[in-house]
Amino acid sequence: MPEILDHARSQVLDGGVGLDEAGVLAVLRLPDEDVPAALQLAHEVRMRWCGPEVEVEGIVSLKTGGCPEDCHFCSQSGLFASPVRSVWLDIPSLVEAAKQTAATGATEFCIVAAVRGPDARLMKQMREGVAAIKAEVDIQVAASLGMLSQEQVDELVDMGVHRYNHNLETCRSYFPNVVTTHSWEERWETLTMVRASGMEVCCGGILGLGETIEQRAEFAAQLSELDPHEVPLNFLNPRPGTPLGDRPVVEARDALRAIAAFRLAMPRTILRYAGGREITLGDLGTRDGLLGGINAVIVGNYLTTLGRPATDDLALLEDLKMPVKALSATL
Amino acid sequence: MSTAVTLWCDRCGGDAGRGVHEACVTARALEPPRFCPRCRRRMKVQVLPTGWSATCVEHGTTTSP
Numbered sequence A: 001m002p003e004i005l006d007h008a009r010s011q012v013l014d015g016g017v018g019l020d021e022a023g024v025l026a027v028l029r030l031p032d033e034d035v036p037a038a039l040q041l042a043h044e045v046r047m048r049w050c051g052p053e054v055e056v057e058g059i060v061s062l063k064t065g066g067c068p069e070d071c072h073f074c075s076q077s078g079l080f081a082s083p084v085r086s087v088w089l090d091i092p093s094l095v096e097a098a099k100q101t102a103a104t105g106a107t108e109f110c111i112v113a114a115v116r117g118p119d120a121r122l123m124k125q126m127r128e129g130v131a132a133i134k135a136e137v138d139i140q141v142a143a144s145l146g147m148l149s150q151e152q153v154d155e156l157v158d159m160g161v162h163r164y165n166h167n168l169e170t171c172r173s174y175f176p177n178v179v180t181t182h183s184w185e186e187r188w189e190t191l192t193m194v195r196a197s198g199m200e201v202c203c204g205g206i207l208g209l210g211e212t213i214e215q216r217a218e219f220a221a222q223l224s225e226l227d228p229h230e231v232p233l234n235f236l237n238p239r240p241g242t243p244l245g246d247r248p249v250v251e252a253r254d255a256l257r258a259i260a261a262f263r264l265a266m267p268r269t270i271l272r273y274a275g276g277r278e279i280t281l282g283d284l285g286t287r288d289g290l291l292g293g294i295n296a297v298i299v300g301n302y303l304t305t306l307g308r309p310a311t312d313d314l315a316l317l318e319d320l321k322m323p324v325k326a327l328s329a330t331l
Numbered sequence B: 001m002s003t004a005v006t007l008w009c010d011r012c013g014g015d016a017g018r019g020v021h022e023a024c025v026t027a028r029a030l031e032p033p034r035f036c037p038r039c040r041r042r043m044k045v046q047v048l049p050t051g052w053s054a055t056c057v058e059h060g061t062t063t064s065p
């Protein structure tokens, strides 16, 4: 067994203390033949510190496209020649989407908007939408609306939004290569306010943006410092018309290495499969990740792309004997 | 709306009768359409957890099968 995994076994599995940046880097550099052992250890860590339950979530786009920011991976930026047009979802359709999500057994429903930060119109839509969902659907509501002011943080708490997603997307040193219209620090500031408000912090990013392995390790360490309740892990799905539209997808083995490494950096977090896994990992890889540190999934479609049918993921969880986290367990 | 008329590739907006759209067809398994196959206009597309709808201002709305 490689030294780093021996070290991780005592520090992370037994002690519950995540690997530091150097440790994560060592895992990311493991030769192919040691990846299964890393995944196995990451799985044991997840079982020990999180348990066998898998948190299931559905997401929906309340406001699609036309975003003024320039995140180079994003088809919803209005600054690129992406075919995605601006569109708003009405409240009855939002409630219907929440119902469909709840029907899969999901306990989380995340409402997302492609904006720099919310304006008055979006906050009004949120207030009405969240109230309508809470009146009709038994599900926890999360939101992802970009950068927030303190007032907006308070308003979301008041609406009963229990978790807020705001991804750092990549490590601090690589961020300016990916986004130029706002800074990593501005994102961090929003996360700090969210944390202080009592809402759960959901913060992850995308692998495969052109970052180095060292920068992947840096990112894991920075996330670990933030200590989010949940970390959604995306793999770049290169979108036509975006600056990263021609980038290669992450190799399955590298994606699995990263899953193990991120779990070993953050033994207690909810580590969620988000976008891109269908393309990067396929069915077999999806299974390997769930046996390698992942303990949450987004089921159904994403914001502008489609996922596997929820029934496929639920069947897989049943096959793996991993129970879907129940609503009662989350309250 | 009839789906029989496919003049334009609904993923890349290119001429459906020219060039190769195999990659588009493959990608469409995990993407909604973006261009109207009849007039090539960019459509307003809403993705939902269990489906999608795509609207062309001229040719109306299509929903996921």
Ligand code: SF4
Pocket (backbone or CB within 6 Å): A067, A068, A069, A070, A071, A074, A075, A076, A077, A113, A114, A115, A116, A146
């Ligand atoms: S802020 Fe969000 S929606 Fe806007 S371009 Fe960046 S990732 Fe896309």
Ligand SMILES: [Zn+2]
Pocket (backbone or CB within 6 Å): B009, B010, B011, B012, B013, B014, B020, B021, B024
């Ligand atoms: Zn095409």
Ligand SMILES: [Zn+2]
Pocket (backbone or CB within 6 Å): B036, B037, B038, B039, B040, B041, B056, B057, B058, B059, B060
């Ligand atoms: Zn048309």
